[in-house]
Amino acid sequence: MDWSFLIEGKDSIDVTTDSRKVTSGSVFVALKGEHFDGNDFVDQAKQDGAAYVICGENALQQLQDLARAWRRQLGLPIIGITGTNGKTTTKELCAAVLSTKYNLYYTQGNLNNQIGVPLTLLNITRAHEMAIVEMGASHPGDIKELVEIAEPDFGLITNVGRAHLQGFGSFEGVQATKAELYDFLLSHNGTIFQNEDNTFLKKMLDDAQKKIVHCSLPIVHYTTGTMPEGTHLVGNYNAENVSAAICVGEYFGVSREDALAAIRAYVPSNNRSQLMQTERNTVVVDAYNANPTSMQAAIEAFSHQHSAIRQSCYILGAMRELGEYSHTEHQNIVNMLLERKADKVLLVGDEYKETTAPYPVYENVEALCETLRQAPLTGYRILLKGSRSNQLEKVIPLL
Secondary structure (H helix, E strand, O other): OOOHHHHOOOOOOOEEOOHHHOOOOOEEEOOEOOOOEHHHHHHHHHHOOOOEEEOOOOHHHHHHHHHHHHHHHHOOOEEEEEOOOOHHHHHHHHHHHHOOOOOEEEOOOOOOOOOHHHHHHHOOOOOOOEEEEEOOOOOOOHHHHHHHHHOOOEEEEOOOOOOOHHHHOOHHHHHHHHOHHHHHHHHOOOEEEEEOOOHHHHHHHHHHHHOOOOOOOOEEEEOOOOOOOOOOOOOHHHHHHHHHHHHHHHHOOOOHHHHHHHHHHOOOOOOOOEEEEOOOOEEEEEOOOOOHHHHHHHHHHHHOOOOOOOEEEEEEEOOOOOHHHHHHHHHHHHHHHHHOOOOEEEEEOHHHHHOOOOOOEEOOHHHHHHHHHHOOOOOEEEEEEOOHHHOHHHHHHHO
């Protein structure tokens, strides 16, 4: 479909999938989900002033096509970021760095899927000089679909790990899907930012390059390095995210000094790598997402943060979407905790009941909250880590 009637001559496009947010002149996209159907609100959207309505069975495809058309109309450079862990933090750090020099738009929150990426693109305006688009995946082909919508000029894979194994089928499936970003950039003369310390990424790039004849793709190399002092980020595993942001910044003309200043000024939010000091405890909150790789990295980093006056407490939620690997991966976490002789461990989720954990296991976060009301924790360093579905953020007021 030719979308020129909607986008030509426009400085911005007001697109919404929420009928309650329709304004005069906006575009309403009537998406259909498991528990909702935007088509039920088409008439209301028109009454509220929608200039155009996208509806019907192929509404999502039309949304994606419109987003691609707008991206091409803008023609500004786009950096695509994906990876198993750290993609949101890396996106946020890159945005902090690049915003010191450019009028930048970047993915807000976690809008990184087949709906979120098109909406991100449609929120870019002609006033912006550059954009960062985060891309998530849980099944083979997901990244291929997203890069064909966003058409990035630059790309960065933070790392690959054991996540969404139920959807990917195996760790090799994770690698193949994330490498779809490399495939697109290789075939469209893009530029890749590459962590030379990550052997998995190096092999993925090597394999991708073998598919392309006479490939001369620019590769911008960086290494993990060490965590700089003075940031608000918790955990040495953030070193690779920081190094990526510095590399991207330097490539686009932001000095290392200015990049570090921006990174030090960045304060994490959304329950990612946040350090909280409550009246009774010191809490590291990293409860936005969890998979075996990120869980092990968080435990490792936390266990090395010794305190002479506070005992350690691990409050860990179950990891989801691991399929046949679930029991093994949860047992690995329990083994890790046993090796580190944690002072206190509280586990949430039935997945831990199938392990040899000698620790209390709570069916859900409500059961844990009730225990904490009856027996509050005091004088601990606490790691709060789990998948979003665990809703561990409900525990924070009780700590």
